[in-house]
Amino acid sequence: MPVIPSIYSAVRYPAPDLLVTPACTLQAMMKPFPVAVAILLCLAVCAEAHFGRDMLAACNPQTQLKCGKKCVNFKKDPKNCGACNEKCKKTFACINAGCSCPPWRPQLCTDTCISVQTDPFNCGYCGNICPSGKCVKGACVGGDDACGPYSRRCAGKCRNVMTDSKYCGNCDTKCSGGTICKGGGCVCPPQKPNMCSYKCTNKMIDPLNCEWCGHDCTQKGKFPNAKCIQGECFASG
Secondary structure, three states: OOOOOOHHHHHHOOOOOOOOOOOOOOOHHOOOOOHHHHHHHHHHHHHHHHOOOOHOOOOOOOOEEEHHHHEEEEOOOOOOOOOOOOOOOOOOEEEEOOOOOOOOOEEEEEEEOOOOOOOOOOOOOOOOOOOOEEEEEEEEEHHHHOOEEEEEEEEOEEEEEOOOOOOOOOOOOOOOOOOEEEEOOEOOOOOOOOOOOEEEOOOOOOOOOOOOOOOOOOOOOOOOOOOOOOOEEOOOO
16 A cells, blocks of 8 residues: 655645655655645645745736725625725626626616616606606606696695796695796896895896895885985985
């Protein structure tokens, strides 16, 4: 029976050359199969004893980095993306060593990767919220969405929240101070384009706000018939 060399002899007698030890030699690899198997085990022990575990777990330089005690795939690992401890933000993925939105969440809305095809808070485009909470193929479905585009069900009826001054932008906003609803927001109408003290006026003709807010042509009633013409005060008999 062939003599199987001790796999511990290399530990007891480490040598400068990994393959030249009392028990680990190249010549031993030419021995019969049982001996060759023992040599392979011995080489592993030699490597660990003489060079440490790093010799046995070398990282692939093409795709891996040594982070701590582990080899990580720096091209895919979201916790070590491109470099050790370089973490991708939530919803981002590590793609080719860089943090970016993954194919299943390709759009970026307010620093978050989403899919406008399915996200009920960004349905079709960023910021478009589905009242029904359902977004299918980039369109809101169900619930208030049966009212049609730009409409919401308010007080039991479909309202155009883009133009309805009682339900401007949503069911809870009512325009005041002479403002009208335009594009979902309360604004002053063309005939009174200026806002003074939360009311719409025209500084070109308003005697109480002539040219600028608070410019009183009447001087608090001293000249009750005073007028504002093209932003200038004129006293009147």
